[in-house]
Amino acid sequence: MDFPRILISALRGGAGKTIVSIGITAAWKESGKHITPFKKGPDYIDAGWLSLAAGRPCYNLDTFLVKKPHIFQSFLSHSTKDGISVIEGNRGLYDGIDIHGSTSTAELAKLLKAPVVLCIDCTKSTRTMAAAVLGCLKFDPDVAIKGVILNRVAGPRHENVLRKNIEQYCNIPVLGAIPKLDWEKFPERHLGLVPTPEHGCAMDAIDDASRIANRYLDLDALAEVSINAGPLPVPKGATETIRDEDGVRHSHKSEVLALSGSAPVIGIIKDSAFQFYYPENIEALQAAGAEIIMISPFTTDVIPKVDALYIGGGFPETHAQELTKNTTFRRQLKDLAEKGLPIYAECGGLMYLGEELVLDEGTFPMAGVLPVVFGFSKKPQGHGYTVVSVEHENPYYKIGSEIKGHEFHYSKVLKWRGADKDLAFGMKRGVGFINKRDGICYKNVLATYTHIHALGTTSWAGALVRNAMAHKNNRFRVQS
Secondary structure, eight states, X not given: OOOOEEEEEESSTTSSHHHHHHHHHHHHHHTTOOEEEEEESSOSHHHHHHHHHHTSOOEEEOTTTSOHHHHHHHHHHHOOTTSEEEEEOOSSTTOOSSTTOTTSHHHHHHHTTOOEEEEEEOXXXXXXXXXXXXXXXXXXXXXXXXXXXXXXXXXXXXXXXXXXXXXXXXXXXXXXXEEOOOOOSSOEETTEEOOGGGOTTHHHHHHHHHHHXXXXXXXXXXXXXXXXXXXXXXXXXXXXOOBXXXXXBOOOHHHHHHHXXXXXXXXXXXXXXXXXXXXXHHHHHHHTTOEEEEEOTTTOSSOOSOSEEEEOEEOGGGGHHHHHHOHHHHHHHHHHHHTTOOEEEETHXXXXXXXXXXXXXXXXXXXXXXXXXXXXXXXXXXXXXXXXXXXXXXXXXXXXXXXXXXXXXXXXXXXXXXXXXXXXXXEEXXXXXXXXXXXXXXXXXXXXXXXXXXXXXXXXHHHHHXXXXXXXXXXXXXXX
């Protein structure tokens, strides 16, 4: 199969590849091209910006969270032959969690036979950048590095020296040179960009990135790189039906409808406080037979009639006052949990289900579903990939199964009035909630710091839909 595709990478994180990827995506979209964005790694924020720039969902490709055949299947199903797939890498090209770089951007590039363009930060450097690029070329000859974009160039003379050295010693073209820019359109928080829902001038920032790409990058040459990517051989197993961790085929909507008569409704709390959702997770719930509705405590006091809730991550700490003010929503959420409503919560959702959130500005009551008080730290309390072992009964995962995910949070546990038996997960990798455990389980609630990806944890969507369906049928029996 022949899909135009290009992967934007760098020598390290913070070199500017995200803004370059956003600019290229936005500029090509404005020119009439059909752009499908992808983000390598466990990332919601960069993916949100790429989605906004492309005008369509950005899908994550992560070789730690998701098996390679499933990554390939996702790429095939979302890419088009008459458009361009733009993939943004993460960290440095060869960075991974082991000495072999098995989870690196380079390995993803090889899997998808994607040509790589390196975005390099040229601050206070000239000929040495050629040596760095040459090292990347020689480190793994199977990685198809096809060009370089110079970033933070000091002026015409600096650019000229860089171009001559890279083209002379590396024998690859320089496809653009971006000067040092003094602008604040992409403010950062923690380790990444501010999420688009919290950025009041998001489209202005996208427009500026597009103008930079049009002015300083050779967009035609970059398009040629993508078009000349060549055929994409489909590996064995890439087109097979996805099965869950126990080898069971994914639930289908027809099966759910046959059992329940109508689709269970899953409410997703989604707004600027709770915004971290992989589109694949929502699509997996729909594919498993659920009807999805979006809810926000910022726009309503009443939780509509739902059969389950999914509360994703985000930054409830920056919206603590607003969340606290909606006492009706918080009390209804607690009442529904007590009545057995299936609720699945990740990170920010976990914090919202707690009793209080203690910040410098004061103490803010939350939903009070779980007996925990959260505080906040200036340093990350959990950051990176996780591997959890399911050790206790819970509504969503089988005991003995293993789940791969990721965590990133500054919040910390100040008070915990539960016990280890209330925590379904043991941490094989990562920090988790407390005492190297995670996954608070209460009735039909499971709340965890670990984020999962539905293509990697393939049993999750079916389990949540089955719980929603059981709750719906039980409610109908009670009413009748």
